[in-house]
Amino acid sequence: MLRSQRERRVRTRTTYTGEPISTAGRHLARMGEDEPPIPAAAEEQAALETRLLAKWGYTEYRAWDVPFDRSADRRRKAYPPFGFRYVVPLTNELQISVHPDLLPQFIDRVLPSVDPDSGEVWGIPGLRARVHNRYVLLARPGMDARIKIWVRRTHWDNAVARALQGLELDMVAWLTRPDEWTLEETLFIERYGHLYDYRVVGNAFISGLLRRCHALHGQVYTRYWHLWMDSVVKLEWAGGLTHRVVIDRLQDPDFGLQAALEDETWQCRCEETEGDRRNPCYWATLIDHSGLELDLRRHPIGIWEETTDSRWHDGGEG
């Protein structure tokens, strides 16, 4: 492969992952040139990433202390897709840099808490955190899959303290039982584990989307991205890239996912209808080869809602 081809491969990968050029370059250099430039997750890894998106995909794009109504301000801060400044995809690991504003919310939604009386479990059952100086490893004991969060120990501890305010310690399973599942979590998975599990092929597709989440993002201000899962997966965003750009990226033969438009004749009208709230270009559906549907819904935003503050990329860690 020519040097210019290698450089293009690195740059294109960063469009999908948001990684710094040096990070993408380092990881690609370790891989064979005929391997896919964005590695697919192994089976258990894809299942964990699917659960992660199920719990986190509808995050609120606001700092922990900012009340909800203030987040409707005209000049909203811009965040990256799902609040992830970048992701680094590996076969048995996904590394993530979470925007610091959203870290307490991430801990609150993703790490499990249990109600010993009702047996209810919130977050990802069994998930535990191992804190290192520059990163935190999230994994479920007995399962071969992990999420590595790039964060300094002091920032993590600070975010944990905020997230746990008002919670009874005996509910916080991941702190009280750091090395094992609680009975409540085991029972919960036995009963409800089929939810948010799209079998091997469907999980691979959802994990593939997470590993390419920056394909949903460009230079244009986007208010939010929300992902919901039931029988179909719904991804909504407001402003930002058109369907056309997102679909082209997701269908790229080297960097994309294997998915086809449900209606091959569908045409994106986002550009012509920008600002037209009555007749926007709203909806397109992609289908992967397992038959799982991904609805792509783009909401228009008015000029008055736009912000020039898109400086979320304030330096990553790791």
Ligand SMILES: [Zn+2]
């Ligand atoms: Zn469109």
